[in-house]
Amino acid sequence: MANQHANLLTAIDVGSAKACVLVAEITPNGLRYRGHGVTESRGSRKGIIVDLEKAASSIQKAVEQAEDVAGIPIERALLGMGGAHIRGVNSHGGITFGTRVREIGRDEIRSAVDKARAIALPADREILHLLPQEFILDDQPGIHDPLGMMACRVAVRVHIVTAVSSALQNVVSAVNRAGVHVDDTVFEPLACADAVLRADERELGVCLADLGAGSTNLIVFQEGAVAHSAGIPIGGDHFTSDLSVGLCTPIVEAERIKKFYGNAIVTLIPEGNEVEVPSVGDRPSRLLSQRTVGEILEPRARELFELLRDNLRQSGMLELCVGGLVLSGGASRLPGILDIADSVLRRSVRLSWPTPLAKMPASLAEPEYATALGMVFYAHRARLARGSQDERWSSKLKAMLVG
Ligand SMILES: Nc1ncnc2c1ncn2[C@@H]1O[C@H](COP(=O)(O)OP(=O)(O)OP(=O)(O)O)[C@@H](O)[C@H]1O
Ligand SMILES: [Mg+2]
Numbered sequence: 001m002a003n004q005h006a007n008l009l010t011a012i013d014v015g016s017a018k019a020c021v022l023v024a025e026i027t028p029n030g031l032r033y034r035g036h037g038v039t040e041s042r043g044s045r046k047g048i049i050v051d052l053e054k055a056a057s058s059i060q061k062a063v064e065q066a067e068d069v070a071g072i073p074i075e076r077a078l079l080g081m082g083g084a085h086i087r088g089v090n091s092h093g094g095i096t097f098g099t100r101v102r103e104i105g106r107d108e109i110r111s112a113v114d115k116a117r118a119i120a121l122p123a124d125r126e127i128l129h130l131l132p133q134e135f136i137l138d139d140q141p142g143i144h145d146p147l148g149m150m151a152c153r154v155a156v157r158v159h160i161v162t163a164v165s166s167a168l169q170n171v172v173s174a175v176n177r178a179g180v181h182v183d184d185t186v187f188e189p190l191a192c193a194d195a196v197l198r199a200d201e202r203e204l205g206v207c208l209a210d211l212g213a214g215s216t217n218l219i220v221f222q223e224g225a226v227a228h229s230a231g232i233p234i235g236g237d238h239f240t241s242d243l244s245v246g247l248c249t250p251i252v253e254a255e256r257i258k259k260f261y262g263n264a265i266v267t268l269i270p271e272g273n274e275v276e277v278p279s280v281g282d283r284p285s286r287l288l289s290q291r292t293v294g295e296i297l298e299p300r301a302r303e304l305f306e307l308l309r310d311n312l313r314q315s316g317m318l319e320l321c322v323g324g325l326v327l328s329g330g331a332s333r334l335p336g337i338l339d340i341a342d343s344v345l346r347r348s349v350r351l352s353w354p355t356p357l358a359k360m361p362a363s364l365a366e367p368e369y370a371t372a373l374g375m376v377f378y379a380h381r382a383r384l385a386r387g388s389q390d391e392r393w394s395s396k397l398k399a400m401l402v403g
Contacts, residue, residue, distance in 0.1 A: 012063075056177035264339065
């Protein structure tokens with residue numbers, strides 16, 4: 001009997017602020033929302049599990065919520081990976097068959113990719129993704145799918161995303177403890193791209209930056225392929241703790257003030273506006289100028305985008321991002337963030353509004369759920385790639401190498 005859950009896809013995004021579980025169903029008309037659960041994340045900071053029990057219990061609560069809405073048990077899922085520890089590197093390699101041309105089959109492609117992936121990796125890191133960019137047959141670059149073509153030499157350029165092994169394994173353990181088997185892991189912005197980037201942006205060159213709570217992760221696409229990936233150790237929590245220290249107010253109040261009165265550009269806040277700021281201890285609350293809030297947030301926002309700009313510049317990507325910058329993640333909701341990003345990077349910047357699933361609650365159509373949504377689209381694509389013969393070369397190759 002066919003498994004009644006065979007058409008369901010589950011994504012788990014364990015963030016620093018929230019754990020989110022999303023279930024989608026594959027229908028003839030595309031993906032349909034089946035259920036989701038969101039809990040405040042515990043035991044996870046900056047993409048790293050700091051308390052396994054707490055992390056597992058908040059994941060489990062989110063899983064239970066999603067199970068209740070979807071009306072099915074969740075046994076397996078695609079797990080998102082992020083954090084400042086993520087690094088990307090480009091590599092290439094190839095093999096020569098001699099002077100006679102031969103037909104390129106899966107074995108030849110696999111051998112070329114094996115050469116390209118043979119990079120010296122620090123002992124504490126492992127490969128999260130091996131993403132082909134292009135194949136070069138003899139001296140002919142820009143080949144997308146070499147399968148069945150003739151050549152004396154096949155080479156490949158790949159982008160390799162690496163993660164700190166312990167960080168990766170601890171998130172998997174937390175999800176396992178929550179009673180869910182991890183089918184596969186995905187670098188979050190790679191999946192997020194499926195929900196927020198347009199094909200023309202990927203071709204032209206675009207950077208997608210996920211501004212989370214603990215860190216910012218980014219990915220760059222160029223000519224349709226992944227050209228760069230990285231993690232930056234600043235996220236929305238840093239904005240909140242700056243406010244907490246600067247205004248001498250508890251973290252929860254700083255978080256509330258950031259969301260209601262925050263702006264990344266001081267001059268966008270009307271002069272004369274005032275904000276009531278609770279104090280710590282038994283001291284009475286104070287009335288402060290709203291611009292004080294902006295004066296604390298603006299330097300942090302500037303620092304974040306300067307780090308992003310320097311990261312793109314050092315990897316030679318800044319000039320390639322002709323299609324601009326796309327921001328996702330909860331911290332991208334801070335008013336003024338587009339203006340500050342534009343002033344530091346001098347690129348067109350837009351917010352991401354994730355492609356919705358059919359029947360999805362409106363509350364999920366927000367930048368902080370773009371990753372979870374992208375993950376179900378990604379999981380669907382990966383499933384199609386495993387099952388189909390006429391998928392694009394990159395998906396086919398991923399299925400070939402991974403599955
Ligand atoms: N309106 C808002 N203005 C400013 N910041 C906001 C707003 N809404 C949410 N945030 C911030 O977004 C962050 C949470 O974003 P998100 O849910 O994407 O993080 P996460 O995925 O849990 O974390 P990470 O990806 O870093 O592991 C928090 O720091 C929160 O303060
Ligand atoms: Mg996140």
